[in-house]
Amino acid sequence: MPNMAMKKNPMPSQEPQARGRNFQEVALGYTAQTAIDEAQRCLNCKNRPCVSGCPVRIRIPDFIKEMAAGNFEAAYQIIAESSSLPAVCGRVCPQESQCESKCVRGIKGEPVGIGRLERFAADWHNAHSTQAPAKPASNGHKVAVIGSGPSGLTCAGDLAKKGYQVTVFEALHLAGGVLVYGIPEFRLPKSIVQKEIDTLSQLGVDIQTNVVIGKTITIAELMDEYGYEAVFIGSGAGLPKFMNIPGENLKGVYSANEFLTRINLMKAYKPDSDTPIQHGKHVAVVGGGNVAMDAARCARRLGADVTVIYRRTEAELPARREEVEHAKEEGIVFRFLTNPLEIQGDEQGWVKAARCQEMALGEPDASGRRRPVPVEGSEFEIPLDCVIMALGTSPNPLIKSTTEGLETQKWGGIVAEDETGLTSLPGIYAGGDAVTGAATVILAMGAGKNAAAAIDEYLKNK
């Protein structure tokens, strides 16, 4: 008999007061008892709508059935068939707009907490399983993966499971891509990312850090000299965007990428790190996406009063609802319908204020969202000592400029087929933010997965 409770079991969390001052994980995870109770809310529908909402098509009702029976390891194994990063996805996937949005239980009440269950199964496995994954027999074919973010790791994992000899090339000194430089510790502990990467290494994936493809080695060299028969480009998003308003190069103005990299990758919040970061007292984050929320919550943890400045209203915020709620609970203030016009500095070149303007929502634009228009005579100043621009990124030019014949979109994204990730060059596939522009971890994973299947198909028929 299923558990017919209308609401999900709530996620135990650190108290907002305490967590707003530390970098430890906010969501604490279900207990085994709660996990079983939540799993029992699943009706195990015949037509499985949830699976259609998952970019990597995890057999959701099957793993939940095992969880309901307390077979957590069996549940994990089902998830691992489809996902290379279960502990990561259980934490950062926007389940509310994917699997859970299709859940029948969500029609009258709340959907099953699929993400929370996935997280529990993965954490349980990581804590209890001592068995290393079996390294598949090699099929003798070499594939190179560029970038060790979500798309690259997924592609590498899927290919390794099929017996390919996979090398992942990472430009930074640490593997994980946005999972280590972008998403903060309190949302995704780095030890969890490392564990997922270790699992890939056990599958036989070779990870080479400190290699910048396009600079250290070109794609042509990978194929002609190093003998890779196929290449997957998962190089991620690139150059941070700025507003092109006066004062953006003052001291105390960061791109969200820089601010988050200093904190997450370089651990600038820890006393033993050699990397500096400004501890602002009054910080504004410009933008309304998940990256803006991450930057705001990091600044808060460094001791600042934080204001998020967004030019539309709360209803248009692109960030996940849950992240916005967490940010508010931690004391972050939102100024909606506000747009900065200029950042003002003091005599030493430090930020001292932002001159802003009130906005109103006008007619819908091409994207269907109502366009913000300035309100005449509404200018005002906010005193600040630090501004973080979280406005998205434009694609990195390094691979494009060094790979002859690789077609890109007008805005710089790599042209790749939807279904396969195939680029304009044979044997070269691409996926994730390098193709779509800034998106989510799970969409990048889906692209990595599709490309792995396509590469397998290509090399089998070659």
Next chain:
Amino acid sequence: MNRILRKQPLNPTVTLMEVDAPLVARKAEPGQFIILRVDENGERIPLTVADYDREKGSVTIIFQIVGATTEKLNHLNEGDFIHDFVGPLGRATHTEGLKKVAVVGGGVGCAIAYPVTKKLFEQGAEVHAIAGFRNRDLVILEDEFASHSTRFIRMSDDGSWGEKGLVTDALKKLIESGEQYDEVITIGPLIMMKFVCRLTKEYGVKTIASMNPIMIDGTGMCGGCRLTVGGKTKFACVDGPEFDGHEIDFDEAMARGRTYQDFERHAYEEACNLFKEAK
């Protein structure tokens, strides 16, 4: 991890290290840089490639001990390993078609000015090298410049080496005497490059300046190295590090360079104390 093959102090505060880095050596060109981390908790710092040996697979870096990281780096010896070493990054110096060039280096910037001087000289260009130091104790690469330039002009602030005066004095003299350069290339402290560019602008001589701003990833991800060139924001790591010197906003670059001054001073003192205690 990259092994240090050779370490050589060039003066009391400047050290040369030849590092085993075959992949970087294979591709490195004058004007490009590498990023390194000394140890597990180290920061990422950019250093320009001072030389490379493709056959041996080594890259030479020359650094001045100015802060905690360079202090720690200087405590490594031959046979030790640098934790991370990645490159070559940035664009190479454009040297094609240049027939007559003045290369103006200042202080440790001469370490970066040398490889381009050498490359230009070896490709048959007439190269006038002007090197400036505060005093003779700080001079580096004197023989190298002398043997790889058509003319080599030595300048020092106190007159203890070559002529007394600034590099701009020497450059001005050359231009005034009728020397016509396809290009001036300048590498050194920001304030020096600013005045070199101001001078050459007066005479309408195209000038390239090599910038060395604060960086983290060095691959076009963080935007920390941005500067204003011709009114537009540019990223030194992927668009540079060399730019048209007449278009660079040097004052802004100088201000940005001082962002972490207090932190750095403190970290440097701590690092020095740590090494003192260890002794």
